[in-house]
Amino acid sequence: xxxxxxxxKRTDGRKFDELxxxxxxxxxxxxxxGSAMYKSGNTIAIAAxxxxxxxxxxxxxxxxxxxxxxxxxxxxxSVPDRKKPGPNRRSQEISKVTEWAxxxxxxxSEFPNTVVDVFITIPQADAGTRVAGIxxxxxxxxxxxxxxxxxxxxxxxxxxxxxxxxxxxxEEEDYEEGxxxxxxxxxxxxxxxxxxxxxxxxxxxxxxLKEALEMGKIACEKINxxxxxxxxxxxx
Amino acid sequence: MNITRTMTERKIVVPGETIIQGEEFLPGDGTRRExxxxxxxxxxxxxxxxxxxxxxxxxxxxxxxxxxxVIGQIIDIKFNGWLVDFNGPTTGFLPVSEYPRYIEQDExxxxxxxxxxxxxxxxxxxxxxxxxxxxxRGFGKLDEGIIMKVNPNKVPRVIGKEGSMVSLIKExxxxxxxxxxxxxxxxxxxxxxxxLKARKIIEYICExxxxxxxxxxxxxxxxxxx
Numbered sequence: 015x016x017x018x019x020x021x022x023k024r025t026d027g028r029k030f031d032e033l034x035x036x037x038x039x040x041x042x043x044x045x046x047x048g049s050a051m052y053k054s055g056n057t058i059a060i061a062a063x064x065x066x067x068x069x070x071x072x073x074x075x076x077x078x079x080x081x082x083x084x085x086x087x088x089x090x091x092s093v094p095d096r097k098k099p100g101p102n103r104r105s106q107e108i109s110k111v112t113e114w115a116x117x118x119x120x121x122x123s124e125f126p127n128t129v130v131d132v133f134i135t136i137p138q139a140d141a142g143t144r145v146a147g148i149x150x151x152x153x154x155x156x157x158x159x160x161x162x163x164x165x166x167x168x169x170x171x172x173x174x175x176x177x178x179x180x181x182x183x184x185e186e187e188d189y190e191e192g193x194x195x196x197x198x199x200x201x202x203x204x205x206x207x208x209x210x211x212x213x214x215x216x217x218x219x220x221x222x223l224k225e226a227l228e229m230g231k232i233a234c235e236k237i238n239x240x241x242x243x244x245x246x247x248x249x250x
Numbered sequence: 251m252n253i254t255r256t257m258t259e260r261k262i263v264v265p266g267e268t269i270i271q272g273e274e275f276l277p278g279d280g281t282r283r284e285x286x287x288x289x290x291x292x293x294x295x296x297x298x299x300x301x302x303x304x305x306x307x308x309x310x311x312x313x314x315x316x317x318x319x320v321i322g323q324i325i326d327i328k329f330n331g332w333l334v335d336f337n338g339p340t341t342g343f344l345p346v347s348e349y350p351r352y353i354e355q356d357e358x359x360x361x362x363x364x365x366x367x368x369x370x371x372x373x374x375x376x377x378x379x380x381x382x383x384x385x386x387r388g389f390g391k392l393d394e395g396i397i398m399k400v401n402p403n404k405v406p407r408v409i410g411k412e413g414s415m416v417s418l419i420k421e422x423x424x425x426x427x428x429x430x431x432x433x434x435x436x437x438x439x440x441x442x443x444x445x446l447k448a449r450k451i452i453e454y455i456c457e458x459x460x461x462x463x464x465x466x467x468x469x470x471x472x473x474x475x476x
Contacts, residue, residue, distance in 0.1 A: 047309070047310055047311055048309055048310065066311060067311070068339075068341060077378065119265070119266075126377050127340065127377070127378045156264055156293040157293060158309060158310050159294065159307040159308070159311070160292075161291045161292055162265035162291060162292070163291065164265055165265055203266075204266050205266035242264050245293060246262045247262070
């Protein structure tokens with residue numbers, strides 16, 4: 015790292031590469047074909063999967079393979095200032111990027127003209143909601159018995175001034191000293207170790223980005239371990 | 251098949267997990283080959299019998315197979331047949347030619363109308379629809395009794411080994427029970443009480459499907475219902 019960083023200690027006392035305490039569960043919504051809850055610190059994401067089922071309107075159907083449709087939504091009480099209910103620019107963008115990331119791991123070639131609907135709900139937000147949503151959605155998709163090439167795990171890597179940290183919380187996201195805060199959500203596939211999602215909000219150098227991706231990869235492996243344990247029923 | 255041996259070998263696998271290595275193994279349902287490895291493509295129980303490796307799904311929607319008997323509902327009438335919803339990924343189609351007797355073009359709704367429930371056999375599976383038939387004996391419209399929904403992956407438990415569980419429920423309640431492979435169960439008995447009792451027993455089986463010695467448990471559970 016070039017120069018000294020003003021961010022020497024994390025606000026919640028974690029190590030720079032330490033994740034927040036994670037809690038995960040499957041089958042939280044009995045009505046859905048598959049569902050999962052993923053909790054990272056104070057961020058909670060719930061995902062429900064329906065389908066494969068016939069897609070309407072018909073013109074949206076793909077006769078070659080099934081369609082994956084993601085719907086991301088934050089509850090109005092999930093943030094300190096009430097969020098107006100319903101879709102907005104931000105939630106639409108997150109739905110779309112999640113869809114692109116997860117279409118890397120699901121394989122719907124067996125189900126033409128159908129749709130797999132994933133509903134991601136955030137009842138409580140403390141930064142990193144899109145990655146929590148992805149982690150929950152992956153578990154829910156597996157739980158729904160949807161054919162998948164592999165699993166995926168996501169984490170938000172951040173850069174506070176010149177320090178790179180893993181799994182940022184809201185307080186860190188708002189860090190303003192020095193170079194300020196940069197938010198980099200990444201999603202890695204479990205088997206091929208390919209990058210499925212990479213977004214960047216802020217400023218970062220090439221070497222720092224490489225370091226951030228490497229840290230993200232290790233964190234994703236840790237998250238994937240928890241996902242697998244949850245699906246296998248080995249937790250608690 | 252030696253059940254006890256495979257039971258101990260089965261373990262839960264997640265998508266992307268290597269089940270077993272070796273050129274000699276064959277990838278079956280829910281698995282694929284990646285060089286040496288047999289990799290799971292689905293979440294479920296890995297089953298290795300002889301050289302065939304497959305994943306038995308624990309959850310998810312029903313995926314139709316040829317020869318399955320399913321219970322479905324008429325949702326649309328076309329000029330040459332009926333569209334049937336059977337809780338699968340696509341709708342089923344029942345052509346007039348697969349109806350047990352001859353029907354005039356404009357008399358389709360007299361034979362089977364919107365909302366009618368039928369027990370049908372899966373004849374053929376195409377990309378966008380499933381062909382059904384009710385020509386065989388025992389298939390056709392369901393008139394009386396009650397319908398209940400169970401998890402399609404638990405259907406083998408409800409049926410039991412060679413139908414042992416179904417015959418046990420029949421014996422305990424005196425109801426006639428038909429289990430559709432798609433997770434719909436048709437119960438027809440002498441009285442509503444008997445039908446409700448059968449439904450409670452089936453619900454009990456689904457909740458406790460992983461317990462050893464389920465048959466005995468079901469028997470004692472049926473005693474408590476009296």
